[in-house]
Amino acid sequence: MTDANLSVVRKFIRPQTGDSWATIAERELPKLKTDEGVSSLQSWNLHVYMRAPAPEGSPRAGNPILPSDVIFIEPPMAAA
């Protein structure tokens, strides 16, 4: 089986260094306004959005996205 034979699954990206919701929205959802893109990304990625905040003073403070995260760039697919 080649890659072309893989069934279609939900699209995702891995964050780039320094990524935030806004930078991902601007890169991956260019047809949307940034705030709309951010809102969409957050709703599709509750596993990141709902993460407990990093402590104050942490380099992660204010940005819940981890370098290892899977970030979906589309909503869940309808059931087959």
Added chain:
Amino acid sequence: MYDLIIRNGTVVDGSGLPGYQADVAVKGNRIAKIGKIAETADKEVDASGKVVAPGFIDPHTHFDAQLLWDGAAKPALSHGVTTIVPGNCSLSLAPLKADHRMRLVGMFNQIEEMPYKAFREGVVWDWETFSEYITRIRKGLAINVAPLVGHSVIRLWVMNDAATERTATDGEIAQMQDVLRECLNAGAAGLSTSYVDMDETLQPVPSRYADAREVDALAAVLGEYGRMLQIVPEFYDPDLTIARLDQLAELSIKYQIPTTFSPLFVNADNVDAVDRVMKRVDEQFARGARVWPQVQTRPIDISFSFAVPSLLFIRYSNWYRIMRFGTPVEIKAHFADPENRKARAAEVADAKGLWEKLVLRQVKTEANQKYVGQTLAGIAADRGVTPVEAMIDISVEEDLEAHFLAADMGHNDDEKVVSLLKHPRVHIGASDGGAHILSFSTYGDTGYLFAHFVRDLKTMRLEDAVKKITSDTASIWGIPERGLLQSGYIADIAVFDPQTVNRGVEKFVQDVPGDGSRYVRESHGVDTVIVSGGIAWSAKGGYQEARGAVLPGETSRQPELVAAE
């Protein structure tokens, strides 16, 4: 003259082929002959009416700490498990700098529920490198160990505090590759990483700060050795699980390595989820990837008291935080306060059905003995309160020493579970042996497999069940000369009665260093367990010889046995 003969048993050799009547002779650490054996031996085991099988291999455990005070990984060995894989989920106890010890102890406490006191009183910290740790656990090792090295630990070793702050530089990644090579050279069976675990401060473990570049570089090193990459994905979400298995598949193909992810549960709330995941697994195998999902045999049971933070409360941050960070006095005072009692009860009201079904399993006061064995629904009705209020009140009355059981929480759809267990691309595992010791027993999954699915439900052939936890596992992990009963193979053998083999009832016992306790299940129906040709445990004699080896590179730690061949 042989050293050991097992006579009159039914040999189920791990290949999946039908069992047959034969004797098995052992010389040194190897199987010398299978068939009718006229000669005698120093030791003989009568296996009449019993099955003689290869020793079982448990590929997902956290015995890293326990091995420091218990080389038999009790009671796993007594269940017929002759090889364990510790170091899963990004956590191992080496390599570990002295400055990082307490930090890692905190992670083991948070993630695997190993008490701080057990480390304080059961561990002499006399190692730093992986090689030194292997040397340390070899003393008295009665079970074979195929240890993974944890990604979080390697990161901590190279990056120190920055391991939980940022991505690694090119130089740091190169250092991590060198450290991984050292570990693999010292006997590590592969690398583990995690995408879900949190440390003792409830922040992500170091491996979660790694970008794709870092994981790729470490997988490249695994490719040099052909060793395993294990991950724990976001198993609660099928889309996330599929995304992770796709990543594993790419690495598997690129570097020609085996990979595995665990756990994969059958979830009653999302019954199609495992089908979606397995469809993707099948597609990736068809591409040439090796992405083995691990499925446990037992249903999910969780026991808990308010004295320790339970997985059951992880959804409820106020509950979890007071249990995680409060002292026993503070926890008791918190729940004894009427306002807190009311607020906490309101927070968990969405899971009313869960609390009603919980069973009170143990108390210390005479006054509450009458409730032991009853559900919270029944106790609540007797007291005129809600089930959650009854749970809080009894916990306070018992100074937090009331123990509750949430039975059959999931992974209990027998038809679905057995379809997974029988699937040719499913790896039976995910026992978590040695972990979560205050939440449930992680021992006896093999007994449950034979008792429930083979004997009681008759939904799995005995030979297939044996194959799944012996030769399949050895092949998946690249463990040579084990997993089959075959002349010339290492003599790791389990002798058990197929009519009675089972896991025992769950018991709360005090046998952890520092007066600690844990949930265990003793073995039923297992007669004799042989490791590297020596009787390591028997029902009559208990724990005996200690001939455990470190795999996959070491055939036996006893040179004289190798020389005797």
